[in-house]
Amino acid sequence: MGKALLKRAGLLIGTLLLVSVLAFVAFSVIPGDPTGSVLGMEATDEQIAAFRARMGLDLPVWQRYWNWLTAFVTGDFGQSFKFDMPVSELVFTRAQATLVLAAAAFILIVVISLPLGLIAARRQGGIVDRVVTVLTQVTMSVPNFIMGIGLMYLFALVLKWFRPEYVPLKDGLGAHLRYMLLPALAVALPKSAMTVKLLRGSILGELGQDYIRTAYSKGSSRGSVLRRHVLRNAMIPVVTFLAMAIGDIMAGSIVIEQVFSIPGLGRILISSIGTRDYPVVQAIVVLLAGVVVLCNFLADLLYRVMDPRIDGR
Amino acid sequence: MMLRVQDLSVVFRDRAGEEPFTAVDRFCLTMDRGEVVGVVGESGSGKSMTAHALMGLIQRPRAEVTGSAVFEGTDLLALSPEEMRRYQGRDLSIVFQEPMTSLNPTMRIGKQVEESLRIHEKLSRAERRDRALDAMALAGLPEPESVYRQYPHQLSGGMRQRVMIASALVLRPRLLIADEPTTALDVTIQAQILETLKDINRKEGTAILFISHDLGVVKALCRRVVVMKQGKIVESGAVDDVFYHPQEEYTKLLIASRPARKKLKGGRQDG
Amino acid sequence: MVFARQRKQADTKNRKQKNWYLTIGIVLTACMLIFITVGFFWTPYKPSALSAADREAAPSLRHLFGCDQMGRDVFSRTLEGAGSTLTIALAVLAVGAVCGLVIGALCGYYGGRLDALIMRLCDAVAAFPSVLLALVVLAVTGPGKYNVIGALGVLFIPSFARLVRGEFLKYRDRDFVQSARLMGVGDLRIIFVHILPNIWPVLLSGLTIGFNNAVLAEASMSYLGIGVSPTEPSLGYMLKDAQGVFFTLPWCTAFPAAVAILLILGMGMVGEGIRERMGVAS
Numbered sequence: 001m002g003k004a005l006l007k008r009a010g011l012l013i014g015t016l017l018l019v020s021v022l023a024f025v026a027f028s029v030i031p032g033d034p035t036g037s038v039l040g041m042e043a044t045d046e047q048i049a050a051f052r053a054r055m056g057l058d059l060p061v062w063q064r065y066w067n068w069l070t071a072f073v074t075g076d077f078g079q080s081f082k083f084d085m086p087v088s089e090l091v092f093t094r095a096q097a098t099l100v101l102a103a104a105a106f107i108l109i110v111v112i113s114l115p116l117g118l119i120a121a122r123r124q125g126g127i128v129d130r131v132v133t134v135l136t137q138v139t140m141s142v143p144n145f146i147m148g149i150g151l152m153y154l155f156a157l158v159l160k161w162f163r164p165e166y167v168p169l170k171d172g173l174g175a176h177l178r179y180m181l182l183p184a185l186a187v188a189l190p191k192s193a194m195t196v197k198l199l200r201g202s203i204l205g206e207l208g209q210d211y212i213r214t215a216y217s218k219g220s221s222r223g224s225v226l227r228r229h230v231l232r233n234a235m236i237p238v239v240t241f242l243a244m245a246i247g248d249i250m251a252g253s254i255v256i257e258q259v260f261s262i263p264g265l266g267r268i269l270i271s272s273i274g275t276r277d278y279p280v281v282q283a284i285v286v287l288l289a290g291v292v293v294l295c296n297f298l299a300d301l302l303y304r305v306m307d308p309r310i311d312g313r
Numbered sequence: 314m315m316l317r318v319q320d321l322s323v324v325f326r327d328r329a330g331e332e333p334f335t336a337v338d339r340f341c342l343t344m345d346r347g348e349v350v351g352v353v354g355e356s357g358s359g360k361s362m363t364a365h366a367l368m369g370l371i372q373r374p375r376a377e378v379t380g381s382a383v384f385e386g387t388d389l390l391a392l393s394p395e396e397m398r399r400y401q402g403r404d405l406s407i408v409f410q411e412p413m414t415s416l417n418p419t420m421r422i423g424k425q426v427e428e429s430l431r432i433h434e435k436l437s438r439a440e441r442r443d444r445a446l447d448a449m450a451l452a453g454l455p456e457p458e459s460v461y462r463q464y465p466h467q468l469s470g471g472m473r474q475r476v477m478i479a480s481a482l483v484l485r486p487r488l489l490i491a492d493e494p495t496t497a498l499d500v501t502i503q504a505q506i507l508e509t510l511k512d513i514n515r516k517e518g519t520a521i522l523f524i525s526h527d528l529g530v531v532k533a534l535c536r537r538v539v540v541m542k543q544g545k546i547v548e549s550g551a552v553d554d555v556f557y558h559p560q561e562e563y564t565k566l567l568i569a570s571r572p573a574r575k576k577l578k579g580g581r582q583d584g
Numbered sequence: 585m586v587f588a589r590q591r592k593q594a595d596t597k598n599r600k601q602k603n604w605y606l607t608i609g610i611v612l613t614a615c616m617l618i619f620i621t622v623g624f625f626w627t628p629y630k631p632s633a634l635s636a637a638d639r640e641a642a643p644s645l646r647h648l649f650g651c652d653q654m655g656r657d658v659f660s661r662t663l664e665g666a667g668s669t670l671t672i673a674l675a676v677l678a679v680g681a682v683c684g685l686v687i688g689a690l691c692g693y694y695g696g697r698l699d700a701l702i703m704r705l706c707d708a709v710a711a712f713p714s715v716l717l718a719l720v721v722l723a724v725t726g727p728g729k730y731n732v733i734g735a736l737g738v739l740f741i742p743s744f745a746r747l748v749r750g751e752f753l754k755y756r757d758r759d760f761v762q763s764a765r766l767m768g769v770g771d772l773r774i775i776f777v778h779i780l781p782n783i784w785p786v787l788l789s790g791l792t793i794g795f796n797n798a799v800l801a802e803a804s805m806s807y808l809g810i811g812v813s814p815t816e817p818s819l820g821y822m823l824k825d826a827q828g829v830f831f832t833l834p835w836c837t838a839f840p841a842a843v844a845i846l847l848i849l850g851m852g853m854v855g856e857g858i859r860e861r862m863g864v865a866s
Contacts, residue, residue, distance in 0.1 A: 027724060138849060141796070143845075145804060145807055149830070213415070214417075217370060218432060219402040219403060221398060248713050254716070307418075307419060308464040308466070
C-alpha cells in the first residue's frame, strides 16, 4: 500500500509541475506583454524598461520560471500587474468566498444525494424511485450557471426570498452563509443528480450480490443488511466520486460567481484574463490544479482504505 | 422426528399473462436429529430452490411457497419473515454453492463468522471471538487466529467454503443445509470438505441436508437420498439401494453421467 | 437459484424501461436538430436586426420569444446561437473523437512504453475540469469560435483516447483477432475492420457524453466572456448578454437556457438508452 501510494504521490507532483510549466510558458510566449495595458500608451522607453526590470520580464523564460517556481513554493506569487499588490494577498483575500462556496456546495451534495439515492434504491421501481430517476436525468442536463440563473429567478423574483446583493463575511457569518446558500445549491444540484444515480446503481448492484443472501440466511433484518453490508460497500465508488468531484465543484464555483456577483477567485481570474494580468492567472491556475491533484490523491487514498481488495493487487 | 416437510411447492407467478413456473412440486421429506440426508438432481431440478424455501430465503411477493415444513414442532413456512429470522442462522443454517462470492469482500472473516452471534445472542466481544474461533477450528480452518483478521480475497476457495461452514455452525444449529458446497471446488479439496462435514455430524450431532448433483458424493456422506427431477421427487430411499438398484431411468442417467457431469435433456436452466 | 433469477428479471424489466428512454431521447434530439437546422437556412428576422419599435417586447405571436433591450428578435437569435453552439460542439467532438480514436486504438493495440507515457499524460489532463483548462488556453489565444474549438477539441482527446484504449485492450487478444492475425491480415485492417465495429456501442455512448460536455463547456466559457467573441452568436453569450436585463426581460434568458437544457437532456437520454440497451457501464 505504502509503495503504491508513494508512486501515486510522485505522479501527482509531476502532474503539478507539468501544469505549472504549461501555465508559465503559455503566458510567456504570447505576443504582447502587460506593459502597454498597465503603463498606458504614453509611457516613455525608460519607464517601460524600468517596469520590465521590476517585473523580471527582461530575463530568459527558463530563469523566470525557476525564479517564479522557487518563490511560489514559499508563498510569494509575485506582483500583480494590474493591482499594485502582491498576488498572494489578492488571491488569499478572494479565496475566502470561493472556498465557502465550494465547501457549502460539497456539503449540500452529500446532504441531498445520499438520502435520495438510498430511498430510490430501497423503493426500486416505486413511485419515489421513478420521480427521482427522472429528476436526476433532467437535473444532470442543466449547466450549473443556468441552474444558478433559474434559482435566482425563482427565489429572487418570484418568491422574493433572496436579495441578489452580495453579503461579505465581515457582515456576519450567518448572513454570509445565507447568501451563499443559493449559489452553492446551483453548483451542487447537477453534481447531486450524478451522485444519486451512482449511489442508486451501486446499492442495487450490491443488493444483487451473493453475500447479501448469506447475511439474510443468518437472520439479518433488511435494515441491518443495508446498514452493515450494503451501504458500506456501495459507498466505496461514491466516496471516490465525491473526492474527485471537488475539482469540478471548484470549476463550477468559478462560473457561478459570475451569476451571483460573488467576489471570489473566479471573478478575479476572469478579469485578470481580460487584462492579461498573468501572474494572477498563473497563481490561481496552479493553486486550483493543486487542489484538484490533492483531491485525486485523497480519492485514491480513501479507495484503498475502504476497499481491502486493492491491497493485494 | 426433527423435520417433516410435506407438499412443499414453490411457484413463480411474476408477471401477468406469463405462465406460472413451478420450481418445486409437492416435495416431501422427513429427517431425524443428527441424520444426513442427500438431495440429488441435475441443475434446475428444484433442489436448491427447496433449500432456499426451507431457509426462508424466497421473497414472498415474487414466489408462492405452499405446504408445510414442521421443524421441532413449528411450521417454518407459516412463520412471518420476522418470526423466521429467529430460526435463520440459529436453529438452521445454510452453506451456499459459491464460496467466491458468498462472503462480503470488505468485511473481515472474523466479523462474518460472528455475525449470527451478534444477531441472535448478547455476548461480549471476547466471548464472540472465542466462539467464532471455536467454530472456525471445527470447520477445519488452519490457524483460526490469523484467518480471523483476514479478508475473503486473501483466502482460497476451499478456505472460504470452510469460513462459510464456520459461520453457519457458530451457533451449533440442529440442521445444516449444504447447498452444493463442493461443486465449485477442486476434487481433492472437495473430499476434504466432505470429511469435515462428516466430522461435524459425528462430533456435534448436526443434521445435514446435503444437496448435490453428484450421486457419488451423496453416497459418500448420506445414508438416505431423495432424487429430484423438474421440481418433483422421482425416487427416494437408502442411498445404496438407489445407487445400485435405481428404479427410475432418470436416476440411472444421473449415475451414468457422473464422471462427465453432462446436462440432461429437459433440464431447465436456472443457475 | 432464486436471487439470480430475481435479479435477471429486474434487469430485463429495467432494460425495457430504458428503451423507452432511448425513444424519448431520440425524439427530443431529433426535434432539437430540426429546430436548429431550420435556423441555419431561415430565421423570422435577421438575428442582428435592431428594431426600435419592438424594444423589450414580451413574447407574442409576432416575436415568439420576445425581443431584447435593443429590439432584436430573441427567437431568431436563439436559433442562430443554438446553431453556432451545435456547430462548435460537433467540431469539438470531431477533433476530440477522431484524434482520441486514433491515439487510443494505436496505444491499446500496440501497448508498450509510448502507450504508458501517453496514458499518464492523458490521466493528468483528464483529472482537471475541462472548462478550467480551456479557460487558460483561451486566456492565451484570446476569444473566438475557432480557438474554442481548438482548445476544447484538444482537451477532449484524452478521455476518448482512454475509452478507446480500454476497449482495444479488451479485444486485441480475442480469438477472432488472433485468427485474423494468423491469416496474415494487416494490423491496420485488424484495428479498423475487425476490432472497431465491436466497440461502437461504447464509442457512441462516449460521443453522447462528449457532446454534452462540449455544449456545456462552450456555453459556460462564452457566458464567462472568454468563449466566442462578442460578435459571434452562441447560447452562452446570449445568456451573458441577458444577465443585465435578467429581472426585467426574463425571456431573453429563459429561451436560450431552455434550448441548451433540452439539447443536453435529449443527448443525455440517448446515451443512457444506448448504455442500457447494449449493456455497457458508463
